[in-house]
Amino acid sequence: MKKKDTNVAAMCGPQIGEGGKTGDWRSLRPVISHERCIPFQKKKSACFLCWLYCPEGVVKAGLPIEINLEYCKGCGICAEECPPKAILMVREDKS
Template sequence: MTEEKDYQKILASVQKPVEGEAGKTGSWSTIKPKINLDKCIVAKMEKNVCHFCWLYCPEPIITRTIPPRILYDYCKGCGICVEVCPHKAIEMVEESEL
């Protein structure tokens, strides 16, 4: 078999998200999402259900855990998780209220 050439090895730039790639982007916004665990279906059922916040978070800094956690060091405060949560368990609050 002939030797594999460089152009056969450098193919697609496929990468996993890496925590903090662009620095601590959590300082970009003063309002942050806060999960109300009394309403969050994952927390209530203690099962890996829903996880819409994890799926839609563009960064992604919401963990797929029970319950989901938000990594505030990197959260840019875009609020998408608030919009997509089917149980209205997430709301935007001032940083001081976290």
């Protein structure tokens, strides 16, 4: 038995995934070539523009960077902003 929604008005908390798994909205998927990624190549925190510009906050600024595909909507902003074009948007139906 699920807990009942006792809220008087509609609301949700600031938790990851409150909007549901939004990754299935995606038609284009970001694919990273780490050999072209500046931070990964320099082995230190460098541009991370993908992390900065991602409107969904699904890019993890690590070495290597990671994109959470459960919530990435495939907007392509990261690919657009990446200076060395290390991120390519690939159609979801093509592996």
